Structures are given as C-alpha cells and as structure tokens.
Amino acid sequence: xxxxxxAATATATASASASASAAAGSKxxxxxxxxxPALMLSGVGKRYPRFQLKDVSFTLPRGYIMGFIGPNGxxxxxxxxxxxxxxxxxxxxxxxxxxDHVACETEVKRHVGYLGEEPHFYGExxxxxxxxxxxxxYPTWDAPLYQATLGRxxxxxxxxxxxxxxxxxVKLGLALALSHRPELLILDEPTSGLDxxxxxxxxxxxxxxxxxxxxxxxxxxxxxQDVEKVADYxxxxxxxxxxxxxxxxxxxxxxxxxxxxxxxxxxxxxPSDPAGLEAGIAEARARVEQAMRDGLERVFxxxxxxGVTFTGIxxxxxxxxxxxxxxIAGTRPRVLPVSLDDILVAIVRGSEAC
Amino acid sequence: MQVHVSYSNPVPLYRQIVDQxxxxxxSGELAPGESLPSIRQLAEDAGTSVITTKRAxxxxxxxxxxxxxxxxxxxxxxxxxxRMKAIRMRVLGERLSEIVADARASGVTDEELxxxxxxxxx
Numbered sequence: 086x087x088x089x090x091x092a093a094t095a096t097a098t099a100s101a102s103a104s105a106s107a108a109a110g111s112k113x114x115x116x117x118x119x120x121x122p123a124l125m126l127s128g129v130g131k132r133y134p135r136f137q138l139k140d141v142s143f144t145l146p147r148g149y150i151m152g153f154i155g156p157n158g159x160x161x162x163x164x165x166x167x168x169x170x171x172x173x174x175x176x177x178x179x180x181x182x183x184x185d186h187v188a189c190e191t192e193v194k195r196h197v198g199y200l201g202e203e204p205h206f207y208g209e210x211x212x213x214x215x216x217x218x219x220x221x222x223y224p225t226w227d228a229p230l231y232q233a234t235l236g237r238x239x240x241x242x243x244x245x246x247x248x249x250x251x252x253x254x255v256k257l258g259l260a261l262a263l264s265h266r267p268e269l270l271i272l273d274e275p276t277s278g279l280d281x282x283x284x285x286x287x288x289x290x291x292x293x294x295x296x297x298x299x300x301x302x303x304x305x306x307x308x309x310q311d312v313e314k315v316a317d318y319x320x321x322x323x324x325x326x327x328x329x330x331x332x333x334x335x336x337x338x339x340x341x342x343x344x345x346x347x348x349x350x351x352x353x354x355x356p357s358d359p360a361g362l363e364a365g366i367a368e369a370r371a372r373v374e375q376a377m378r379d380g381l382e383r384v385f386x387x388x389x390x391x392g393v394t395f396t397g398i399x400x401x402x403x404x405x406x407x408x409x410x411x412x413i414a415g416t417r418p419r420v421l422p423v424s425l426d427d428i429l430v431a432i433v434r435g436s437e438a439c
Numbered sequence: 440m441q442v443h444v445s446y447s448n449p450v451p452l453y454r455q456i457v458d459q460x461x462x463x464x465x466s467g468e469l470a471p472g473e474s475l476p477s478i479r480q481l482a483e484d485a486g487t488s489v490i491t492t493k494r495a496x497x498x499x500x501x502x503x504x505x506x507x508x509x510x511x512x513x514x515x516x517x518x519x520x521x522r523m524k525a526i527r528m529r530v531l532g533e534r535l536s537e538i539v540a541d542a543r544a545s546g547v548t549d550e551e552l553x554x555x556x557x558x559x560x561x
Binding site for chain 1: 446447448449451452453479480482483486487488489490491494540541544545
C-alpha cells in the first residue's frame with residue numbers, strides 16, 4: 086500500500102464515516118449476512134479513451150480463494166481499483182461482503198485487507214512505525230498479530246523500510262493488510278517479480294487465511310501456476326471482458342489436450358511403397374477433416390494435423406467426446422491435462438483470430 | 440497424514456486424493472475411527488484448493504470409506520474385513536475395466552487378453 090494511498094484511504098475513512106453511519110440508519114452493523122458472497126460484481130464497466138472494461142460480472146463465495154487471471158493490460162488492476170473505489174466505475178454494481186462498495190465504503194474498508202501492485206512505502210520509517218500508523222485507522226487492528234506475522238516472515242521491525250528487499254516489502258504489505266483481521270483480502274499481483282521461495286511463502290499465507298471459513302481471498306496475477314495451486318475459483322479476463330469465471334477444478338476438467346495418430350488403413354502401402362503410404366495418409370487425413378466438418382470441430386478450441394498426428398485442445402471434454410474420437414481414430418485418443426497457462430494462451434489467441 | 444498430488448498427472452486432483460486416502464484405509468495405515476484433517480487443513484497441507492479436497496471427501500463419504508460428523512470433522516468409517524474386501528474388489532474391477540477397454544480399442548481380442556491375465560497370474 087503506497088503511503089499516498091494509505092493517507093487517501095485514511096481521509097476517505099474519516100470523511101465517509103459520518104455519512105456512512107448516518108446512511109446505515111437502522112441497518113445492522115457488520116458485513117451483511119454471512120450468506121452474502123465475499124465479492125459480487127454485476128455488469129461493471131469503465132470507459133477510457135483507449136480501453137474499455139465491459140460488463141464485468143463474477144461472484145466469489147465466502148471461504149474461498151479466487152485467482153483473477155489475464156494478460157498485461159487486460160483490465161485486472163482497473164477492476165481491482167474499481168472494487169476498492171480508487172477508480173470510479175461507469176456502470177454496474179459492486180457488492181463487497183454484501184455491502185455496496187461506494188455507499189458503505191468505510192464499513193467495507195474496515196473488513197477488507199488490500200495490497201496494491203508495487204507497494205511503495207516511505208523508506209525512512211520502520212515496520213514498527215508503519216504498524217502504529219496504519220493501526221490507528223482500524224478498530225480491529227491486532228498489534229500482537231502484526232508483530233507475530235512480521236516475526237514469521239523474518240522482517241526486522243526496527244530496520245528502515247528502504248533497506249528491505251522487494252520480497253520483504255511484499256511480505257510487509259501482506260502483514261499490514263492482514264493485521265486488522267480482514268474478512269476479504271484483495272491483492273493485486275502479489276507474487277509478481279518474487280523469487281520462488283517467497284512466492285511459496287505468500288501463497289501459503291493465503292491458504293492459511295482461509296482456514297477460517299468466513300475469510301476469502303481475491304488475487305490477480307499473470308502467473309497462472311499460482312492460481313493452479315491455491316485457487317478454488319478462477320476468473321479469466323481478456324481485453325476488458327470476463328471470458329470465464331468458474332470452479333478451477335471444473336475448468337481443468339473440461340479443458341484437455343487430445344491427440345491421436347491418423348487412422349491410416351493397414352493395407353495403405355508398405356515401406357517399399359512410399360506413394361501408396363502417402364495416399365493412405367492423405368485418405369486418413371481427409372476422413373478426419375470430414376469428421377471435424379461434420380460437427381466434431383465444435384468441441385475444439387484449436388487443432389492441427391501435423392504429419393500423421395492430430396493434436397487439439399478442447400474446452401468441452403467429456404467421456405462421449407473421447408468415444409466419438411475413438412470411433413474416427415480407431416483407437417482411444419491420448420487425453421492430457423492442460424495448464425491454466427495453455428488455456429489463457431488459447432483464449433487470447435482465439436480472440437485475436439476473430 | 441501425507442497426501443501428494445501431481446499437477447502433471449492426467450488423473451483429476453480430487454481423484455488422486457480419493458485414491459491415496461482409500462489406499463491408506465485399505466492398507467490399515469489409517470485405522471477405523473481415526474480422525475482425518477479438516478477439508479481446509481488438508482488443502483493447505485497438500486497444496487490444493489479447498490474445493491478439490493471437499494470433492495475428495497464427499498466422494499470418500501459416498502464410497503462409505505469415511506464419515507463426517509457435523510462440528511466434529513471426518514473420520515475413517517468402521518469397516519469390517521468383509522467391507523474392506525468388497526471395496527478392494529470394486530477398485531480392482533474398475534482397473535480391469537480400463538484394461539479391457541484399452542485392449543478392445545487397440546484390437547486385442549478378449550481371448551488374447553484372458554491369456555495375458557492367466558500368464559500374469561502364474
């Protein structure tokens with residue numbers, strides 16, 4: 086969290102608190118009903134001269150981790166800044182823990198821990214001083230927890246912030262974001278630029294946050310492996326639009342890489358008859374291509390026939406798909422898992438092609 | 440309880456967890472009545488998501504291998520030797536079905552496959 090941002094948050098907190106408590110009226114204090122989702126965006130839009138966020142909608146239920154994936158410039162940070170009301174949305178609604186993110190900003194910010202991209206801390210102060218400063222703005226600030234977290238992260242409280250490495254600064258930011266015991270943690274690219282050991286520590290911390298099943302985590306990243314490990318839900322954004330938002334296991338279950346050798350008929354030429362073999366391969370290829378045109382291609386996000394091998398990536402895998410292919414290929418196809426990375430690339434390439 | 444999942448394994452993650460816990464129960468490494476880690480704890484330990492471990496536990500419950508008591512957590516079911524044998528037979532049956540499907544798809548006849556099985560049993 087940048088010092089400037091912190092100060093801005095603090096002023097917003099102070100000025101909004103009077104109006105918010107007045108507006109809340111008889112409404113019960115706290116963060117809405119326990120059954121409310123941690124985060125719910127509906128039709129959120131934002132218009133910039135050269136970029137548009139269009140109809141961004143997704144829901145993160147309580148107690149889970151959602152990874153927000155997309156290439157650079159897809160709109161991840163803009164979406165997060167809108168949630169935090171650091172950027173004004175042009176359309177749609179945002180509910181954080183059941184509360185409107187603008188009308189109930191103070192209440193929302195009390196229960197949200199936020200860590201922005203590239204945290205810039207004022208370098209001359211110490212982590213101990215920062216804890217005292219930030220803690221003043223949160224009624225639920227837990228100073229012993231802050232100290233314990235710093236200790237666990239191996240951060241010397243009395244060292245000046247400017248002497249900390251990038252990884253340590255991210256951990257410091259995470260300790261600051263966690264120490265008022267937020268119900269929702271929102272992190273913008275928390276693991277980018279970190280070495281594998283610190284990335285592991287940060288992800289382990291996210292897992293430990295949701296040990297309490299009322300707490301939730303929303304984090305953006307372009308490192309899909311991080312999402313693959315810890316996230317329950319995955320939301321893909323590309324060019325300002327949500328491409329997919331679903332249970333990660335279901336996404337990985339639907340997307341598969343499928344390959345099989347072309348069904349060349351056995352009589353199609355011995356090694357001594359290259360022309361016959363070539364004709365046999367061409368005939369097999371024509372049969373596979375015909376089957377694709379007859380409807381099988383709807384199953385594939387992309388495919389290619391290279392030499393005597395068919396390779397495709399499907400986003401609609403099911404047992405009957407494997408069986409349909411087996412009837413054409415004359416053998417069960419090889420079905421391999423794909424990574425979220427492969428899916429992201431397939432989505433981005435697919436949208437470029439259209 | 441140690442559970443390892445591999446992200447490069449084509450078997451879905453929750454299936455990998457189900458298979459490993461079932462194996463621990465059938466081998467006696469986990470005793471009847473023994474308590475299991477919570478869904479969230481197991482997710483943290485195994486490095487998977489909560490939804491993955493939740494799915495694994497409900498699958499194990501459906502198979503009758505574990506029981507979940509509200510507020511207390513999950514435990515290894517009280518399985519007698521007969522039940523254990525039945526589960527073992529079902530698992531072996533599933534593996535054999537896969538082999539039969541593989542054999543048929545690649546043109547191996549049932550007679551040839553039976554011959555292979557008899558050879559393997561010698």
